[in-house]
Amino acid sequence: MKKLFLSLLGVVFLALSLYALFDIVSAVWLIARYETFDAQATAFISGKLLFTSLCLGLFFLIRKAAKKSR
Numbered sequence: 001m002k003k004l005f006l007s008l009l010g011v012v013f014l015a016l017s018l019y020a021l022f023d024i025v026s027a028v029w030l031i032a033r034y035e036t037f038d039a040q041a042t043a044f045i046s047g048k049l050l051f052t053s054l055c056l057g058l059f060f061l062i063r064k065a066a067k068k069s070r
Contacts, residue, residue, distance in 0.1 A: 006066040013059040020052040 027048060031041045
């Protein structure tokens with residue numbers, strides 16, 4: 001049961017990470033096309049990068065915990 005829960009949690013965080021990476025690329029594209037890279041746009045992208053790194057870090061921690069529970 002624990003392994004199944006950790007696997008599902010890992011899939012959720014991996015999906016969030018992939019979505020966030022796509023979101024970062026599209027945000028950079030839209031800012032470069034329609035706006036300028038000012039402090040607000042940079043903070044916006046930095047927040048997205050922080051969220052992506054947090055999701056990826058949690059994914060790898062969950063994957064490590066799932067391997068230990070075998």
